[in-house]
Amino acid sequence: MTTRLRTDRLLLRGWREADLAPWAAMNADPEVRAYFPGVLTPEQSEASATCFQADLEGRGWGWWAVEVRDTGEFIGFAGLDPVDEGMPFTGVEAGWRLSRTAWGHGYATEAARAVLAHGFERLALPEILAVTAAGNLRSRAVMHRLGMTRDPAEDFDDPTVPAGPLRASVVYRLRAADHPRVLDRPPGPL
Template identity: 80%
Template sequence: MATDTPLDPGAPRELRTERLLLRGWRESDLGPWAALNADPEVRAYFPEVLDRAQSEASAAEFQRQLLARGWGWWAVEVRATGEFIGFAGLDPVDEEVPFDGVEAGWRLTRSAWGHGYATEAARAVLAFGFEELGLPEILALCAAGNLRSRAVMERLGMERDPAEDFDDPTVPEGPLRASVAYRVRAAVPPRP
């Protein structure tokens, strides 16, 4: 039986929006997280779906990173119901990708699509990155065909330079390898 016990002791920083809570990972998140990652439609722009062990390992790593540095991939829940709906956050760009910096990202269960949750969570993440971390810019990367994520990026005011389109070396050869990069700069100069 899943509980609300944190995956790792400690209380990482939480972000709140009008409707959402971005928080540390709990045992009770593992089942819904595994179901989300096993959904071929949710994972349509990733090379494969994940099994339960892979999902649990990723959640444990996300919690470890949140505790270690104070930011990363937060679990997202709907405040009114307490329902876990996915994740959103910030992470350093993978070394293999031809960009340096920090990227924003999100992944929500299908039942949470179409409610503006991804944009709302991402706005909180961007505000945290700019205001708390003092980042000068934040990137968002995705498969070129992922029009849902690209629409969120554009709603966030992120801009794409087609000259920066790239083949993601972390993705096997095929149609999912073609990727795009979006960027948004801080509205005020970063902290010294």
Template identity: 70%
Template sequence: MTDIRTDRLLLRRWQAADLAPWAAMNADPAVREHLGDLLTPEQSAASVKMFQAEFDERGYGWWAVEELATGTFIGFAGLDPVEEDMPFDGVEIGWRLARHAWGNGYATEAALATLAFGFGTLALPEILAVTTAGNHRSQAVMRRIGMTRDPAEDFDDPSVPDGPLRRNVLYRIKAAGMRRARPADSHAG
């Protein structure tokens, strides 16, 4: 498994010490606002096992994200194949950070590094991003990293019941579009 180092972050394999802060993140209503129900510590631990198994199987997936200056676990970022029940297919980029890490540009920095891995190492032709229509913070990151949205591609997530989390937006970036992303903005949000 490849670790990725940026100016301020290390995207790396999950460690046992990550389980407690990961569980705390998944029990934080602000972090889970656009994701659905809070997760139990057992559900969080099971997700880490799944992340590790998928990474071992595919060679990519969800990295744990660590702040280099402090060695503190702050969340995750990575790539994952789109779920089969979605109205499109491809590979999706994503990130989730602990609330204390918000507003420092870490999501943008981790996302740019993840895009570079996806286009450079995996030679993906395109990478997608999906979030709820109301998740304006994630949509801002998507725009900062050069992704674009066609409102005609917005959709209702078939796995989510009616409510504020059902309507989703789809962003895309092609490998050639990576040139539009400005690395100087990587610390912007």
């Protein structure tokens, strides 16, 4: 069974067939993909959602679909994933991406807090990191709100991104010892 995470306003859950169209629309939006090398085709979006669901089923955590609890609206994803091979660091990365209609409501921070709590309190991770393009000030602001810190010595050029302004990347980290305990309920699926 795929673990689900709940916050006051959000549900982080497994992927559904109904998520594919809004996920594809999100990935076709140049503003949503402004800090990525390009937009995705519907086929690429579907393939990514299929991989995300397989990871959730296989290990119980990964990139969850995010929906607004009051409306059931799919608004994007948030989660944890091992850092890709070939990066100049290792560990588990937290991440999020939301549709433009979900921006400005605090959803990214709320979802990320749930993800961090799960990573530290359920998975016993010693540290979680987050990576973004240096110019992605929105995501960097979320990282700051989460209490993550950046060491400029870790800034790097992402080898998975073509040469250009999106290649310069930053790494933020949060150690378990610096994360406040937020989950008061016993371990187990929600």
